[in-house]
Amino acid sequence: MNxxxxxxxxxxxxxxxxxxxLTMQISLVAMFLALLxxxxxxxxxxxxxxxxxxxxxxxxxxxxxxxxIVQLFVIYFGLPAIGLSLEPLPSAILAMTxxxxxxTSEIIRAGIxxxxxxxxxxxxxxxxxxxxxxxxxxxxxxxxAVFPSMVSQFxxxxxxxSVVSAISVPELTGIGNDIQGxxxxxxxxxxxxxxxxxxxVAMLKGGLTLLERKIFPFKFxxx
Numbered sequence: 001m002n003x004x005x006x007x008x009x010x011x012x013x014x015x016x017x018x019x020x021x022l023t024m025q026i027s028l029v030a031m032f033l034a035l036l037x038x039x040x041x042x043x044x045x046x047x048x049x050x051x052x053x054x055x056x057x058x059x060x061x062x063x064x065x066x067x068x069i070v071q072l073f074v075i076y077f078g079l080p081a082i083g084l085s086l087e088p089l090p091s092a093i094l095a096m097t098x099x100x101x102x103x104t105s106e107i108i109r110a111g112i113x114x115x116x117x118x119x120x121x122x123x124x125x126x127x128x129x130x131x132x133x134x135x136x137x138x139x140x141x142x143x144x145a146v147f148p149s150m151v152s153q154f155x156x157x158x159x160x161x162s163v164v165s166a167i168s169v170p171e172l173t174g175i176g177n178d179i180q181g182x183x184x185x186x187x188x189x190x191x192x193x194x195x196x197x198x199x200x201v202a203m204l205k206g207g208l209t210l211l212e213r214k215i216f217p218f219k220f221x222x223x
Contacts, residue, residue, distance in 0.1 A: 042105045122137075
């Protein structure tokens, strides 16, 4: 009679926890870098110069129309062919950055396009510099407006990190695969991993909610 036995999994929880920690670490780094890339690409899409828009759109189309695992393999296995070799961890972060940046850029672009042009003119009339107008009149309100959508995208990026186990990054799924190979308890291992991903997502959502209240307090003011 088959029955669930979590003993072999729970005895190796320290390994799973270390994998979960690495998952969160690489995801947070990739989220930050993806946000920078996405902001740059969003601005490029709105540029008055056609070649700049073309580069941004080409990047988005390539990333959004190819599987993430293929992008990961191009970076890890393909770049050495042109003399650029990266270790698994940097390769994973770079792939996640480009992947997340393409999708997040569309969200940020939509936020920028919704900014009232009158606010920009008001900033100019007050003598604000171009940089200050971009920072305080355009990008900050735009990010505040689309922050919930970015949170959803960042959650997907965290879950996509499971793919990097394919290049031997010892994150949560990679460690789980190793434990499954040792214990042969398929159901038990992946049930525990699934529960841990749910916990990671909950922590990420909670942290980003606190960050939103810290960075954009004006969204929560009551009249």
